[in-house]
Amino acid sequence: MTETSTILSAPVVLVHGLCLFGRFAAKHRPAKEYFPGVRGYLEALGNRVYVPRVSPTARIATRAAELKAYLRRELGGRAVHLVGHSLGGLDARYMISRLGMAGQVLSLTTIGTPHHGTAFADWAEKCLRVARPFIRTLGSLNHALFDLTTDACRRFNELVPDAPGVLYRSVAGVCEKPYLGPEWAFPSRIVGRAEGPNDGVVSVASATWGEQTEQWVGDHLNLVNWPNRLMRRAGEWHDRAADYGRLLGGLATA
Secondary structure, eight states, rough: OOGOOOSSSSOOOEEOOHHHHHHEEETTTTSSSSSSHHHHHHHHTTTTEEEEOTTTTTTTTHHHHHHHHHHHHHHOOOEEEEEEEEEHHHHHHHHHTTTGGGGGEEEEEEEEOOOOOOOOHHHHHHHHHHHHHGOSSSSSSSHHHTSHHHHHHHHHHHHHHOOOTTTEEEEEEEETTTTTOOHHHHHHHHHHHHHOOSSSSSSSHHHHOOOOEEEEESSSGGGTOOOOOHHHTTHHHHOOOHHHHHHHTTTTOO
């Protein structure tokens, strides 16, 4: 049995991020799923896969509570492997550490998660604070963005330590010209100046967390298998679902 064909004894739970990013790029690369093709690939290998939906733009504490409620409702006290993209990785960390779920989580693999925040959220926070009196259509979006500033994530990391007994791993993305699409050019420039190489919105430095770290080539949504049209045109794009199979293959003994 190869790494990519490993069947895990515990279910896999895919946790989505801030859905702003999905809407942001949808007109360029429409997808019907947040993790297109990933669930089907993992299930075809024989794994049990769950994809909860939590509030798309709520704060971390709210989304983490919703994630816990989903796991309790759907899986009872069964142990799971979590895979969280972007904000979803912070939701999972909060749930494990602050909501008493460490005993139910075997591992957490974060994908493009801004563990140390993102300079783009810092920039957006400044703009939103100035524009807030004139903007009434953002709802809770500004709260979610504020949770991703570098200051907010510094405080988050102080209050949300890793739980003993849980394996933490991470994947960081790097996307540069000629494969960085125009929809990511502006945030990538902001993050690049402040933090260095990034996936369009989250730097490699910020996405690095845990005992094992990988770097994938692609933008923030390529990491969850949204195709990169520029890479595809150049013959450099490959489906990411198999990468998830390989990642999970390394958890066979976790």
